[in-house]
Amino acid sequence: MLWFMDPPQLLLPLIYTPTFLSTSPLLPLKDTALEFSWPISRIKAAFPESVLSCTPTSCSVEVAKIIAALVEELDIPEAKIGIASGVSAFLWLYSSIQGFKPATVVVNSELPLGSGLGSSAAFCVALASALLAYTDSVSLDLSHQGWLSFTEKDLELVNKWAFEGEKIIHGKPSGIDNTVSSYGNIISFKSGNITRTKSTLTLKMLITNTKVGRNTKALVAGVGERMLRHPEIMAFVFSAVDSISKELTSILKSPTPDELSLTEKEEKIEELMEMNQGLLQSMGVSHATIETVLRTTLKYKLASKLTGAGGGGCVLTLLPTLLSGTIVDKVIAELESCGFQCFIAGIGGGGVEVNFAKSS
Ligand SMILES: Nc1ncnc2c1ncn2[C@@H]1O[C@H](COP(=O)(O)OP(=O)(O)O)[C@@H](O)[C@H]1O
Ligand SMILES: C[C@@](O)(CCOP(=O)(O)O)CC(=O)O
Ligand SMILES: [Mg+2]
Numbered sequence: 001m002l003w004f005m006d007p008p009q010l011l012l013p014l015i016y017t018p019t020f021l022s023t024s025p026l027l028p029l030k031d032t033a034l035e036f037s038w039p040i041s042r043i044k045a046a047f048p049e050s051v052l053s054c055t056p057t058s059c060s061v062e063v064a065k066i067i068a069a070l071v072e073e074l075d076i077p078e079a080k081i082g083i084a085s086g087v088s089a090f091l092w093l094y095s096s097i098q099g100f101k102p103a104t105v106v107v108n109s110e111l112p113l114g115s116g117l118g119s120s121a122a123f124c125v126a127l128a129s130a131l132l133a134y135t136d137s138v139s140l141d142l143s144h145q146g147w148l149s150f151t152e153k154d155l156e157l158v159n160k161w162a163f164e165g166e167k168i169i170h171g172k173p174s175g176i177d178n179t180v181s182s183y184g185n186i187i188s189f190k191s192g193n194i195t196r197t198k199s200t201l202t203l204k205m206l207i208t209n210t211k212v213g214r215n216t217k218a219l220v221a222g223v224g225e226r227m228l229r230h231p232e233i234m235a236f237v238f239s240a241v242d243s244i245s246k247e248l249t250s251i252l253k254s255p256t257p258d259e260l261s262l263t264e265k266e267e268k269i270e271e272l273m274e275m276n277q278g279l280l281q282s283m284g285v286s287h288a289t290i291e292t293v294l295r296t297t298l299k300y301k302l303a304s305k306l307t308g309a310g311g312g313g314c315v316l317t318l319l320p321t322l323l324s325g326t327i328v329d330k331v332i333a334e335l336e337s338c339g340f341q342c343f344i345a346g347i348g349g350g351g352v353e354v355n356f357a358k359s360s
Contacts, residue, residue: 026104027090032083032113036074038091044100046070052099054137056160059092059168067091067168082114082213086123089165093124097131097161105130115209116308120216121177124165129158129352140354147353158182158352171217172224177308184351188249190242199252201262203269203347204319206297206332208304208340210289212312219309223283237279244272244279259322266320270303273318277305285310292338293317300331319344 028035046066059067067088076084090105105127111119129150132138138154150158162178176189188195227234251269256262277294280286290306293315297304304317319328332342 027087028104028106029083029086030106030108031110032080034076034080034083036087038070040100040102042070043095047095047100051095053096056157056164057096058164063092064088064168082215085169086113086120089120089124089168090127092168093127093131093161093165096164097128097135097137112209112314114213114215114313115211116214116216116306116310116313117207118177118181118308120169121162121166121173121181124162124169125158125178125181125352127165128161129354132158132161133354133356140356142356144356146357147355149351149353155182155351169217170220172220182351185348186252188245190245195249197249197252199348200254200256201252201265203266204321205345205347206302206317206319206328206342207307207345208293208315208317208335208342210287210293210312210315210340212287212289214287214309214311214313216309219285219311223285226284234283237282241276241279244276248272262321266318270318270320273303273305273316280306280310283310287312289340290315293335293340296334296338297331299334300327302331 026035026037046069047063051063070091071084071087074084074087076087094103094105107123107126109119109123111117111122113119132154133140133142137157138150140148140150140154149155159175159178159182162182163173163175166173166175166178174189175192176187179189179194180187183194183196186197186199188197248269251265251272254265256265277286286306287310289312290310294304297315297317302317302319302323304315307314307316317331328344335342
């Protein structure tokens with residue numbers, strides 16, 4: 001939370017196929033083994049004609065009700081009900097960007113859903129870019145084979161649409177997650193202002209998924225309530241988080257000429273992570289399983305902090321460059337023996353790209 005690092009570079013391939021044969025837009029969500037379709041006639045009857053928009057627009061209360069009714073009809077199994085907000089975001093982005101054209105959209109994701117790794121933002125950014133790619137609003141060469149980046153202007157449009165999708169999933173997002181997914185690398189983000197940062201060092205993180213499900217919307221609302229109860233204290237907490245972010249930016253940006261300065265920097269980052277975790281705990285977004293991960297990694301002198309909205313989900317542990325592989329194996333084995341799932345990710349990959357590959 002408010003820790004401006006890239007989500008791990010896992011892939012969210014999204015295949016968008018405009019089709020003139022089908023009469024229904026289809027949405028197979030491969031990783032969740034769910035598939036939905038809507039007859040175009042149903043979509044046309046439900047949405048106002050004015051839904052199609054060239055500029056990013058917020059979903060109105062009336063349209064939100066229409067979408068809720070369409071999603072209700074799908075009878076999503078209780079165990080997968082979390083997907084309902086993603087499907088709602090899809091319906092809003094699809095009808096706003098593509099109108100009533102039939103198409104098939106296939107979603108595959110390697111990110112665990114609802115675990116603090118920003119899957120909602122990755123989903124919205126992938127959707128917005130695939131849908132926009134087939135409009136005149138962006139300038140992409142549709143005959144190009146292979147991966148393509150957006151221009152700065154187009155990227156801004158993708159990010160703004162994705163933010164509208166995040167709003168549906170999340171309630172009141174800051175916009176940090178969709179911004180990082182759109183632009184990639186490391187970003188400082190304060191009140192919607194983005195500063196891109198070029199890091200002089202490559203950080204490696206161990207990601208531990210506690211597998212405790214949580215809901216970003218509810219957690220963020222909980223922090224808001226705590227702010228109302230204790231405005232003065234919480235203002236200090238947020239100010240401290242801001243100072244941590246600033247110090248991290250300056251560490252990342254300053255030159256790293258040798259191994260010694262690299263180690264010194266990693267030690268400083270570990271301390272910042274510990275302090276950030278303490279502040280997040282005081283906001284009420286830690287969890288017993290997160291504390292177990294912290295204790296376990298600390299046994300190996302490794303610093304950790306929760307990521308995303310907290311309340312369960314994933315924990316990040318810095319893996320210093322000179323840390324031996326044996327230690328990494330040991331800590332992973334111990335965390336996995338607690339029932340957690342571990343994987344390793346580099347920080348600061350690229351942003352969104354599109355590929356007009358022919359589907360086989
Ligand atoms: N691949 C996907 N397909 C459909 N919906 C998705 C996908 N990825 C994310 N979502 C939506 O985002 C929600 C998770 O978002 P959130 O609670 O913010 O957690 P996080 O962003 O940390 O994964 C899911 O419950 C679902 O509604
Ligand atoms: C907690 C927050 O910083 C990010 C939420 O991330 P996630 O959906 O838990 O991955 C909220 C926000 O910035 O809108
Ligand atoms: Mg999210």
